[in-house]
Every structure is written in C-alpha cells, then in structure tokens.
Amino acid sequence: MAKDLDWDHLRIFLTTMRTGSFRKAAEKLGVNHGTVHRAISALETDLGTRIFDRTTSGLQLTQSGETLIEPAEEMEAQANNISRKISGLDLVPSGTIRLSLPPALSHGLLTDMLIGFSKAYPEISVRAISTNRVSDLKRLETDISLRVAMNVDEDVLGRKLVKFVQAVYAAPSYLEANPGLSENGGEGAHWIAWNDQHDWVANSPFPKARVRHVLPEVSMQIEAAAQGLGLIKVPAFNGDADPRLVRVPGVPVQPGYNIWLLYHGDLRRVSRVRAFVDFAFEYFASNRELFTR
Numbered sequence: 063m064a065k066d067l068d069w070d071h072l073r074i075f076l077t078t079m080r081t082g083s084f085r086k087a088a089e090k091l092g093v094n095h096g097t098v099h100r101a102i103s104a105l106e107t108d109l110g111t112r113i114f115d116r117t118t119s120g121l122q123l124t125q126s127g128e129t130l131i132e133p134a135e136e137m138e139a140q141a142n143n144i145s146r147k148i149s150g151l152d153l154v155p156s157g158t159i160r161l162s163l164p165p166a167l168s169h170g171l172l173t174d175m176l177i178g179f180s181k182a183y184p185e186i187s188v189r190a191i192s193t194n195r196v197s198d199l200k201r202l203e204t205d206i207s208l209r210v211a212m213n214v215d216e217d218v219l220g221r222k223l224v225k226f227v228q229a230v231y232a233a234p235s236y237l238e239a240n241p242g243l244s245e246n247g248g249e250g251a252h253w254i255a256w257n258d259q260h261d262w263v264a265n266s267p268f269p270k271a272r273v274r275h276v277l278p279e280v281s282m283q284i285e286a287a288a289q290g291l292g293l294i295k296v297p298a299f300n301g302d303a304d305p306r307l308v309r310v311p312g313v314p315v316q317p318g319y320n321i322w323l324l325y326h327g328d329l330r331r332v333s334r335v336r337a338f339v340d341f342a343f344e345y346f347a348s349n350r351e352l353f354t355r
Contacts, residue, residue: 068108075105113126114127155186156333156334157334158334159186159189159205159206162192186337206323206325207323208223220324224321225317228317229295231293232292233308248266248267248268249271250271252291253274254274254275255276257278271293284300284301295316321353
C-alpha cells in the first residue's frame with residue numbers, strides 16, 4: 063500500500079532542490095541542518111528511492127527526484143492558495159506586511175511613506191526587503207512588491223503609481239572643475255554608469271564624457287557623485303533628495319519608467335494589504351511632483 067507523504071517533507075525537498083544544499087535550505091527555512099537531512103531521508107524512505115545523490119560537489123537530483131518536482135510544486139501551489147484565502151478573512155488592518163522593492167525606491171522614499179502609513183495604521187508592521195530581484199508573489203515570498211516594470215504577470219494584480227523622470231547630477235565642485243560641459247559635449251568629464259553597457263553615452267547630453275566607474279546601485283552612485291567622482295543620471299526623486307548634488311544646468315529631464323505596485327489577487331481581501339495598497343496609491347498621487355518635475 064502506498065504511504066501518504068508528509069507535506070512538510072515535500073516542502074523541505076523543494077527548498078533543498080532550489081537552494082542546492084542542506085545547509086542553505088536550513089538557513090532559508092530557519093531550521094537546523096539535521097532537520098533538513100532527516101526530512102529528506104524520511105521522504106526517501108517513504109518513496110522507497112533516493113531523490114538526491116550526495117556528491118563531493120554537492121547535491122544532485124536523481125531521476126526520481128526530477129520526477130518529484132512537478133507534483134510537489136502542485137501541492138505547494140495548493141497550500142499557498144489555501145493560506146492566501148484563509149488570511150483574507152481578517153477584517154481589522156493589523157499584522158505584518160512583507161514588502162519588496164528595489165534599492166532605488168528604498169533610498170529615502172520608503173521611510174517618508176512609512177511615516178504617514180504608521181500613523182494611519184499603527185497596528186500594521188512592515189518588513190521590507192531591498193532587492194533588485196523580482197520576488198515571487200505566487201510562492202508568498204512577499205505580500206506586496208514595488209517594482210520598476212513594463213509588464214505585469216497575469217496572476218498578479220498591479221496598480222501603476224507614477225512614471226518618473228531622470229536627471230543628470232553632479233557635485234557643485236565637480237561642475238566648477240569642469241566648466242563648459244554643454245559647449246564641449248562633456249569632454250574631459252566622466253560618467254558613473256549602472257552597468258557595462260555604455261551605448262547610451264553617445265545619445266546622452268555629454269557624449270564625449272567617458273565612463274570611469276560602474277556602480278550598480280543608486281546609493282553608490284549618489285555617494286560617488288557627491289564626492290566629486292563624476293556625472294550621474296538617476297531618478298530625479300533620488301537625486302533631488304541629496305543636498306550635496308545639483309542638477310547639471312541646461313540639461314532637461316529625461317523620461318524614466320513606471321513604478322508599479324504588485325500583489326497577488328488572492329490577497330486583495332486582506333485588510334492590511336488593501337490598506338497599504340490604497341495608502342501607497344494616495345501617497346504617490348499626492349507627491350506626484352517629486353517624481354515628474
């Protein structure tokens with residue numbers, strides 16, 4: 063007779079498969095290494111087959127393990143669906159919201175928004191994750207995600223908050239040391255870039271400026287520019303917030319991207335999620351000039 067499988071063992075199997083090791087799975091699940099090892103061993107005993115080969119280079123899925131992934135993920139989806147629907151029964155806005163957002167949006171903006179939200183909803187706590195990785199809303203890695211995005215997943219609800227503009231910034235001392243930028247196309251000046259793709263420089267306000275540094279986070283770029291290391295093109299709401307920087311004179315703002323607020327459809331009935339979604343929408347609407355001027 064086939065033995066009923068323990069869902070908790072399958073949950074640990076999926077985490078181990080995704081992280082690639084017992085240690086990393088234990089860290090992600092908040093348990094010790096032995097708990098993960100025992101769960102996998104028990105699952106292999108119940109199935110009557112090995113699902114991982116233990117090698118010197120790490121864990122490798124066996125053919126049985128590969129076969130187990132799809133039904134285990136189906137069970138995970140059903141469990142998450144139950145969790146979302148049950149959590150949607152609450153009526154009073156309280157509890158914790160898990161919010162993910164990229165560093166560009168967490169730089170100053172989050173704190174300002176949280177001040178008003180905390181006063182309006184004192185029973186709700188926010189646990190924020192600052193990351194450029196798109197969190198998986200379907201797997202409940204996060205409740206709400208603020209994202210710079212063009213497309214929205216069909217299983218996720220989205221509200222477009224605002225389309226921001228970008229501007230070029232530098233320290234006043236840098237502009238004094240590099241006069242006549244507009245006249246010479248930026249010759250002798252330097253850009254601080256986001257990545258190794260520099261094609262945009264040719265179409266920038268200063269095509270003759272070279273890229274000297276590549277700094278992938280807005281906070282790093284702002285600090286570098288404030289210390290006089292070069293020119294940066296960042297969202298205006300980030301650059302304007304730092305008094306050590308000024309917009310380069312004569313350079314018009316440039317179109318940026320849309321900021322979206324995303325959340326899973328099953329959470330729309332959860333009062334704390336509704337409260338945050340509505341508050342964020344009103345916050346961005348009331349502060350539209352911060353993003354568009």
